[in-house]
Amino acid sequence: MNNKVVILGCNYYIGLSTIRCLGIHGIHTVAVDYSNKHAYGAESKYTSERLIAPHYKEETQSFIRFLIDYARKQSSPPVLIPCHDSYVEIIDEHLDELREYYLIPNSEQGLYTKMMNKEVLHRLAEEHGVNVPETVRVNEDNFFEKIESTIKFPCIVKPTDSPSFVAKFRRKLFKVHNKQELVEALNKAADAGLEVIVQRIIPGFDDHMHTFDAYLNQDSKVTNWVTCQKFRQYPINFGASVYTGQKYVQELYDIGAPFLEKMGWKGFAEIEFKKDAETGKFYLIEVNCRITNLNNLLYKVGMNIPYITYMELTGSPQPPSALTENTNRVFWYGYEDMLAVRDYIKTKQLTVGQVFKSLFKPKAYAIWDWKDPKPAFAYASIIGGKVFNKLFRR
Template identity: 25%
Template sequence: MEKVIILTGRELGYQVVKALGKQGIGSIVIYGHERDEIAQYSRYAVESHKLPRFFDETGLVMDLLMRKADKWRGTMIIPTSDHGVKFLADNRDSLSDHYIVPTPGPDLIDTIVNKKSLYALARDIGIAVPGIHCPRSMDELNMLKGNITFPCLLKPGLGHLFSSRFDFKMMEIYSYDDLVRNYINLTQDFTHDEFNMMICDIIPGPDSKQMVQYVSYIDQSGELLASMTSRKMRQDPPRYGQGRIAKSEKVAGVDEQSRKLLSELGYRGFSEIEWKYDPRDGSYKLIEINPRFIFYIGLCVACGINFPYIQYADLVLNKKVRVDSFRENVYWIHEYKDVLHTVLNHRMETLSFWDYARPYLGKKSLAILDLKDMRPFYEQWRQHGTNMLRKWRS
């Protein structure tokens, strides 16, 4: 049986395992977290290896890959987290002697994951980005005082490092005193800014109407094999978070900009580019690039574009799989997250009953539930149910 290696088997990892499994490709799942590591339970997982907190000690996963190099030689390693991307990029040269590594090298990945450098490159080629400030001292911050509009966002340029330390992605700041206090705390009084903190303009308007995504696969010869666009409908958490409902939709105005940016980067492989429409000037502004499969990859598969298999065919089989169109108006639903946040945050979201119900009534793809592969769904709900019961009892 043909196989791939999956680094971390949470919800995204499981969707990749399932997309490849239905093409007859098994998965070796390497995982470390306790919660939501559900890919190991899939019928398409042929092996699983637990390395607790292995991205905190990357030597553990490297040791495993080197010990298994003879047995797994020529197998493709697929990252399903930002830490996995960084690990593969940093170790690309040594791993490529034994494995197929789809992740670009460290120079390109560093440019992409560091929003400060990414925004600078985008501006240089005429692509709109949110307004940002990056003070590196208290004097520089004071000089900006009259140029910052509140509320604003305080967010990390290096999100993958920030998310491993904190359980939120960014902070909404309402006053200059609040900004100073939090900036000093997060940069250790400007002495150690490990996250490359940025003050970022807030683009007005709800993400559910204005946040869109362009996803694509460019093969090793530079040919665009497939692409599609989608819209983020609901998030976890509601204001600034990961999508829990997404919808396939043709979005005018982002294809050309996305291809221009990827061309400038010399990018190959799968990527997702996130944009937000700014009603103040009528432009889509670049938010970020994800150089890995994204949380709603199941939506792409449901719309007729199996990106994990397109990547496998390109890099392992040396075969081009082209897809020229995608199904529109298909919803992707993360069942657990949508139910949870609908119950907890419906007042904050101010959505009607029909707004909540519409994705469930139309064409849809469920993130986890699969009647032919039930155990991952069962394990996720069992884990969360047990945790909620434990908290309730305490």
């Protein structure tokens, strides 16, 4: 295993789980971030090397040159794995240049960007017969009439470019309940120079959210896949997974696999679906083009995505696999789940009893690992510092 793995973004548990999934196999892991501050993922005992790079957005050209200079010094091309959407965008923009020095699953420049852009994804899904929530573009004729007749209130104002929107507003979307709130949301997006679309809210509690997690080989064929069901998100109703279980749903494969294959996808992708509580139809919500929040859950149930990626790109593809039974195991991000539970109970969407009962399932922790505890202590220190500062400011 002469090929190292350069892992971009270690200040979040996605980077941490990626490092662990590779390190347990003795693969040399290189944790890259723009700052040591809060990069608790790199504290893992499975981190072989730590590097501080120029900021990917503020100094993009220097960042790309940094990656290329590092790769040139290696005896074999490193594998490049981004663990944040912003890194995915930068890699896609410079894909042809980086592929001269790195092993990267995707070979089509621009494909990541297409799939991450909500408006383009919506069009591609429709073209291939995949259900998507009804959508109205801001510049359409009779905009407000279409909102009233087709979308109806409440509805969501959703960015076409999620990373930029989240960086600006610290949320994934705006939920609006009337015309006045809609106009205010549109003005906020316009003032920030961000493009948005308006979508119908698919009915159903958060447990109607599902994922299709798949690896596609260099022939763009699904070789490994697992399906999951979300139970709790943070922020609630329109946030990221904090408590999600593995659950076999064949229909998700039947919809998701052909779509990704037709797109010519290579490597890992996660499609988020929502099941309409009234019709039972699955609607495609978004596609995650990087290692997922649920990565440790996938690993615990037998699908080690970073390792599968590494082995195929270095010439030793792993056998196909599909989890077609239920394990009852759940992914759990304890800190944010506590915040979510508080809000679910406050809004009467869950009871204390329901939450208590859920805590006894076997878990795949976002951060904690008995064999590798240092990142959890580093993370606890970060959270403790934030709480202290908040109290001190008062």
